[in-house]
Amino acid sequence: MSESAQPKPDVVIEIAAMNKWYGPFHVLKDISLRVRRGERIVVCGPSGSGKSTMIRCINRLEEHQSGDIVVDGVTLNEDLKNIEHVRREVGMVFQHFNLFPHLTVLENCCLAPMWVRKTPRAEAEAAAMTYLERVKIPDQALKYPGQLSGGQQQRVAIARSLCMNPRVMLFDEPTSALDPEMIKEVLDVMVELAEEGMTMLCVTHEMGFARKVADRVIFMDAGQIVEENEPEEFFSHPKSDRTRLFLSQILEH
Amino acid sequence: MAESDVFVPKPSLPPPSGSVGVAGWMRANLFAGPFNTALTLVALWLLVSGLVPLFDWAVLRGHFSGGDAQACRSGGACWLFVGERFRFFIYGFYPAGQVWRVNIVLAVTAAAIGALAWPRTPGKRFLVPAAIVGVPALTLALMHGGVFGLPVVATDQWSGLTLTLVLSVVGIVMALPFGIVLALGRRSKMMAVRTLCILFIEVWRGVPLISVLFMASVMLPLFLPEGVQFSKVLRAMIGIVMFESAYMAEVVRGGLQAIPRGQFEAAAALGLGYWRTMGLVVLPQALKLVIPGIVNTFIALFKDTTLVLIIGLFDVLATVHATIVDPAWPAIAIEGYLFAALVFWVFCFGMSRYSQALERKLHTGHKRN
Numbered sequence: 136m137s138e139s140a141q142p143k144p145d146v147v148i149e150i151a152a153m154n155k156w157y158g159p160f161h162v163l164k165d166i167s168l169r170v171r172r173g174e175r176i177v178v179c180g181p182s183g184s185g186k187s188t189m190i191r192c193i194n195r196l197e198e199h200q201s202g203d204i205v206v207d208g209v210t211l212n213e214d215l216k217n218i219e220h221v222r223r224e225v226g227m228v229f230q231h232f233n234l235f236p237h238l239t240v241l242e243n244c245c246l247a248p249m250w251v252r253k254t255p256r257a258e259a260e261a262a263a264m265t266y267l268e269r270v271k272i273p274d275q276a277l278k279y280p281g282q283l284s285g286g287q288q289q290r291v292a293i294a295r296s297l298c299m300n301p302r303v304m305l306f307d308e309p310t311s312a313l314d315p316e317m318i319k320e321v322l323d324v325m326v327e328l329a330e331e332g333m334t335m336l337c338v339t340h341e342m343g344f345a346r347k348v349a350d351r352v353i354f355m356d357a358g359q360i361v362e363e364n365e366p367e368e369f370f371s372h373p374k375s376d377r378t379r380l381f382l383s384q385i386l387e388h
Numbered sequence: 389m390a391e392s393d394v395f396v397p398k399p400s401l402p403p404p405s406g407s408v409g410v411a412g413w414m415r416a417n418l419f420a421g422p423f424n425t426a427l428t429l430v431a432l433w434l435l436v437s438g439l440v441p442l443f444d445w446a447v448l449r450g451h452f453s454g455g456d457a458q459a460c461r462s463g464g465a466c467w468l469f470v471g472e473r474f475r476f477f478i479y480g481f482y483p484a485g486q487v488w489r490v491n492i493v494l495a496v497t498a499a500a501i502g503a504l505a506w507p508r509t510p511g512k513r514f515l516v517p518a519a520i521v522g523v524p525a526l527t528l529a530l531m532h533g534g535v536f537g538l539p540v541v542a543t544d545q546w547s548g549l550t551l552t553l554v555l556s557v558v559g560i561v562m563a564l565p566f567g568i569v570l571a572l573g574r575r576s577k578m579m580a581v582r583t584l585c586i587l588f589i590e591v592w593r594g595v596p597l598i599s600v601l602f603m604a605s606v607m608l609p610l611f612l613p614e615g616v617q618f619s620k621v622l623r624a625m626i627g628i629v630m631f632e633s634a635y636m637a638e639v640v641r642g643g644l645q646a647i648p649r650g651q652f653e654a655a656a657a658l659g660l661g662y663w664r665t666m667g668l669v670v671l672p673q674a675l676k677l678v679i680p681g682i683v684n685t686f687i688a689l690f691k692d693t694t695l696v697l698i699i700g701l702f703d704v705l706a707t708v709h710a711t712i713v714d715p716a717w718p719a720i721a722i723e724g725y726l727f728a729a730l731v732f733w734v735f736c737f738g739m740s741r742y743s744q745a746l747e748r749k750l751h752t753g754h755k756r757n
Contacts, residue, residue: 196653215661223659233654237672237752246668247658279752299658 145172147303147334148193153202155188162188163199164358170303170336175329177345177366178338180355181381186338189355190305193336194225207302223251226296230308232288234280240267240291241276244298252299259298266294270324286317290324297328304328306337340385346370354378460720469720470727473711477727480547480702486539489530490550497523497557505742507749520561527554543621547702549731555625555693555703560686562629567636568675572666574641585637592634597692600627605699624696632689639681643674676750683743687736704731 148170155163163185170176178186191197192204195211195218204211206221235243244263248254254262267273270290272283280288289309296304306325310318322344329335329348339345345352345366352369354362354377362369362378373379406412418428449464452471460466470477479487500519503509531554534540546554573585592600604627605620647670655665675682697706708728712721 194657196656219659219661222657225657227654227657229650229654229657231650233648233650235651235654235669235673237676237750247660250664250668251659281752295658 146170147172147174147207148336149203149205150189150193151203151205153192153199153204155185155192155197155199162358163192166202166358166360168353168360170334172302173332173334174350175333175335175348176337176351176353177349178336178353178355179340179342179345179381180361184355185358186355187307190307190336190338193303193305194222194227196227223299224302225305226299226301226303227305227307228289228292228296228309230311232280232285232292232312234288234292234295236280239277239279240272240283243280243291244295247295248298263294263298266297267291269297269327270294271320284317285313286320289313289317289321293321293324293328303334303336306335306339308338308340310339310341342370342386354381356381466717466720466723469717469723472717476548476711477704477707477731478549480551480707481545482547482550483539483541483545486533486541489533489538489541493527493530494550494553496526497553524558524561543619544701546621548707549704551621551696551701552690552693552703552705554621555628555696556690558625559628559632559689559693563632563636563685563689564682566629566633567640568671570633570637571640571644574637575644589634589637592631593638595631597628597631597695598698600631601695601699603627620699620701624699624701628689628693632685632692635685635688636682639678639685640674642681643676643678644670646677647674676747679743679747679750683739686739690735690739691732704728 146169148168150166150168153163153166154161166189168189178190180186188197192199192211193206199211207224209217209220211217211221234240235246238246241260241263244266245256245259248259248262249256264273264276267276270293272287272290272294275283275287275291280291283291293304293309309325310321313321318341322341325335325337325344326348335348337344337349349366351363352366353360354369354373354375356377362373362375364374369378370382373382406415419425446465449462450467451460451462451464452467460468475484475487479490482490500515500523503515504512504519509515529535530538531546531550532541532543570585570589573581574589576582576585601624604623608623651669651673652665655669660668694703694705696703697709702710705728708724711717712724
């Protein structure tokens, strides 16, 4: 799809009536979602509700079978060129970090800029160091991921994504695999990123984070978007019974 | 806050005496309990009863100098036979006046392998392709001749350790890249590529090397057009490379399967395409994991080259075998075969040690330093 086909230039992600099946199993049902530049959206819901699958469709780690996904003006379809364009512009942080264990922290950060964007090494390294400073671990740059704690690894993963200068950052349960002591250091980095105006789509159970930075909270269950609201309204006056039940289960203890 | 509220960890103490050092090691490894002690003593007795007579025969009563078989009359190992025939074991039937050409090839090959194996050699980025292209070209030009005014030495005169090394170095250098391509092909999403690779691997792996060599030497010429022929050494080489790359493919595939899906996904999410994902992220990790398997295949390949004996090529074992029937040197079979065994062992042990050093060097797991 060409640039002119995109009606609103400030819309970064447009999902329209998207459906996905795993074999006969209907995992995502009629998902429609619009993300504007600079918006911070938190996606929550019980496990198996399809929230991870949804955000993984946005950079085509999962394929959808019907409906449209337009990212940065480019429609996601079979075309490899489109997929590569979208992946260059969309950063992703995974639950299990997925750092490359055979490369140092600095090499992890420079790999994609050097090979995908063709940035010269010196420039890529300088950029990587500024991002490592932003996630507060410039002193670990020459270590290997296996030598870092979980929280440090996740911050490196965030820096690695930022090195590609993405338009949007997707977070797939970034704190779920961390020890309680390390969750805060990762959330702090994410809050800072949000305050700098990064467009973010986060699947997370950190309701404190949602309250603090989200412009909208989306609640999913059984492959559908059940409810979508501003955080204050969402937490204090949930509209559906399903949302109320979910909130009571995760907030009451 | 009061002083007593500050948490101060207890100081670290040294371990109890007798649990570290030589005494500690011996207690833990050799004399930990009656069963362990008994095993240690039995092993010691076996070593002594085996090694003492061997040492006596090979060294104390061994013959290292003298003119001919007469010098070995008194029993004991006759090493001067090995010395006498050493040139034949190394160069085989290569014309004596042209042996300097083999020496240059062996020296250059050894220097190239040494330079590539040494971790601090500068400019490896250029050295690797230069060696991969240059060494075979130099080998062919020098050993075969016909260029620079060198007389031609037909490949059926290549023999001895020279032939063993030529076959195995070519086999090792070619089988690894072919094996990697086949392994990637076998995991490809494209049906046609996958089917071809599976077919290739299963056919070559399901056939004994001996029959591959027979086919290469007897049957292949039947399928070639009249007048087209290429040397037996080249045919054996192709057979060995095909056979071993099928094995290598399965070793590499084992490594590819051990790489978690998250690595592929992270690479894809960063915008790396298939070849960069494989070349920069997946293969470096997969190959490191299967270094023991790769070197295992290399060692097997090195020893498998002795099978070319059955199509009439003379590797180092065949030259030894040919010499011990010499009536001028009766009863020297043991020394000859021991020498051949030693030659193979030295090369295989070298490869094994190098692979262990490589594994240690590439280990980035949880080592803190």
